Amino acid sequence: MTTSRSFLFQLRLSLALAIGSCLCKPLGNSIPGDAPRDATLQDVLDEEDTESRMENLLETLKEGFLRQLNLSEVPQENFKVSPPQFMVELYNKYASDRLAAPQSDVIRSFTVQEIPVSEANSSRSKHRLQFSVSIPGHEKITTAELQLLFLPDGRSKVASQSSKATVKVYQAAAAATDSSSSRAQLLLGKETVDRRSTWVTFDVTTAVQRWVRSGRGATFFDVVVERRGCGALPSAASCLNMSLSVGDNTSAALIVFTDDLGNRRRKKSEELREMILHEEETLLHSGATWYRGSQVPNAQAPRRLKRKAERQYCSRSSLKVNFKDIGWDSWIVAPPEYDAFECRGLCYYPLTDESTPSKHALIQTLMNIRDPRRASMACCVPIKLDPITVMYQENGRLTIRYLYEEMKVAECGCR
Numbered sequence: 554m555t556t557s558r559s560f561l562f563q564l565r566l567s568l569a570l571a572i573g574s575c576l577c578k579p580l581g582n583s584i585p586g587d588a589p590r591d592a593t594l595q596d597v598l599d600e601e602d603t604e605s606r607m608e609n610l611l612e613t614l615k616e617g618f619l620r621q622l623n624l625s626e627v628p629q630e631n632f633k634v635s636p637p638q639f640m641v642e643l644y645n646k647y648a649s650d651r652l653a654a655p656q657s658d659v660i661r662s663f664t665v666q667e668i669p670v671s672e673a674n675s676s677r678s679k680h681r682l683q684f685s686v687s688i689p690g691h692e693k694i695t696t697a698e699l700q701l702l703f704l705p706d707g708r709s710k711v712a713s714q715s716s717k718a719t720v721k722v723y724q725a726a727a728a729a730t731d732s733s734s735s736r737a738q739l740l741l742g743k744e745t746v747d748r749r750s751t752w753v754t755f756d757v758t759t760a761v762q763r764w765v766r767s768g769r770g771a772t773f774f775d776v777v778v779e780r781r782g783c784g785a786l787p788s789a790a791s792c793l794n795m796s797l798s799v800g801d802n803t804s805a806a807l808i809v810f811t812d813d814l815g816n817r818r819r820k821k822s823e824e825l826r827e828m829i830l831h832e833e834e835t836l837l838h839s840g841a842t843w844y845r846g847s848q849v850p851n852a853q854a855p856r857r858l859k860r861k862a863e864r865q866y867c868s869r870s871s872l873k874v875n876f877k878d879i880g881w882d883s884w885i886v887a888p889p890e891y892d893a894f895e896c897r898g899l900c901y902y903p904l905t906d907e908s909t910p911s912k913h914a915l916i917q918t919l920m921n922i923r924d925p926r927r928a929s930m931a932c933c934v935p936i937k938l939d940p941i942t943v944m945y946q947e948n949g950r951l952t953i954r955y956l957y958e959e960m961k962v963a964e965c966g967c968r
Contacts, residue, residue, distance in 0.1 A: 633883065633886070635801065636662075636887075636944065636951055637802040637804075639700055644887055644944045647955050648888070656810065657695045657811055658812055658956060659813055659952060659955070660808065660810050660954075661688075661811070662808055662951040663685065663686055664684075664799070664807075665684060665804050665805040668680055668681065669683060675792075676780050677777070678777070679775060679776070679777045679778075680795060681775050681776075682805050684771065684772045684773075685771055685772075686761060686764065686809065691813065692811040692812065693811060693812045694809060695810045695811060696758050697756070697809045697810070698754050698808045699757045699805070699806075701752070701755070702753075702796040702803050702805070703745060703752075703753060703793045704750045704794055717793070718778050719743070719779045719781070720744075720779075720795075721739060721741075721742040721743075721777045722739075722742070722757065722776055723775040724773070726738075726773075740760055740774075741755055745793060761809060772807070776805075778793065778795055800949075866898045866900075866905070867898040867899060867965055867967055868898050869962055869964065872892065872893045872895040873892055874890060874891055874893045875889065875890040877890075884946050884947065885945050887944040892961065893961045894963075895962060896934055896962060898933050899930060899933060900914065900930055900931040900932065900967035902918050902919075902921075902922055904918055904931070909967075910967040911968055914967045917929075917930075918931050918967075931967040933966075935962040935965060936964050936965065936966035937964040938959040940955075940957050940960055940961075941957055942954070
């Protein structure tokens with residue numbers, strides 16, 4: 554229990570630092586043990602008050618996290634979705650290589666909900682796929698892809714034979730239960746040749762944009778597969794069949810790429826300002842006492858602090874964050890953990906070039922040397938934050954957010 558509390562305390566405090574909240578106490582107040590015993594110095598709240606403050610801070614962090622993901626609350630998922638291979642590949646591609654940036658901020662996977670029509674004979678099959686597509690109003694669809702998995706039936710005894718098929722995708726007008734294609738519009742056709750299971754991608758951007766604008770909700774596609782040169786003969790190839798599963802990682806899926814226009818217009822400083830105000834208000838109500846007036850810090854404190862600081866100058870250090878430890882592993886699919894980093898150490902004179910001090914930090918440091926009661930030390934804080942790529946699930950739907958901003962420290966400095 555103690556270890557868990559210690560971890561959560563470190564995690565929450567470090568995340569607060571990672572978004573730029575910094576309130577530094579004067580130099581002389583940094584080592585309470587050096588102050589006279591009869592002085593009333595409450596630099597640290599008791600355990601219960603500290604836990605309460607950290608819980609409030611965690612809730613604020615959660616709200617910011619969910620707001621950027623456009624979620625009103627933490628998704629309550631009954632089971633964890635197993636992502637299909639193409640979603641795993643997309644996530645790994647964008648998470649590991651920043652040069653491979655997608656053209657869109659958000660990638661959603663909508664698996665087929667129902668197949669109301671399914672007909673097949675030895676050379677031809679037709680399937681009507683129903684999807685329920687929901688996109689927030691402040692997002693703009695840039696690309697939509699229909700992903701279909703084709704599998705050879707394995708009847709061929711000739712290993713070198715490739716299965717061949719022509720696949721045509723139509724936009725169906727409604728959820729009719731008959732096989733008529735009279736009202737269906739041909740979107741595109743594609744030749745498929747393979748001897749193994751393979752995912753085939755179809756660009757259906759225009760159709761999905763039209764359906765979403767119309768507000769009709771469900772989207773229907775007719776998929777017609779015309780097989781050639783396959784059958785039961787020993788010399789024939791296996792027949793390519795489309796996967797008709799529903800609700801697993803082999804199901805047909807609609808991948809929709811969108812730009813989050815609302816998130817781009819939102820000023821990043823607003824969230825930082827909210828967090829800083831929250832921390833300042835918490836500190837003001839905490840009862841912590843600061844040096845003021847004629848209080849003189851112990852003369853030995855600066856010397857001792859300087860010796861300690863020499864061992865921990867302002868720098869970036871590792872901080873592993875595991876989503877399971879904060880109870881979010883039920884809906885965060887990837888990454889299971891990441892290195893958020895944190896800024897640790899002190900900014901003491903002389904400030905080095907590596908700490909990239911601002912002019913204000915230099916002046917503040919000089920003032921602190923002259924009179925620690927008038928000016929505190931400069932703060933070791935993040936000066937550059939980087940995003941991470943997150944894949945999460947909501948109502949059984951997988952979403953990849955390419956740039957979840959300000960999630961890890963890139964550089965530390967004195968400010």
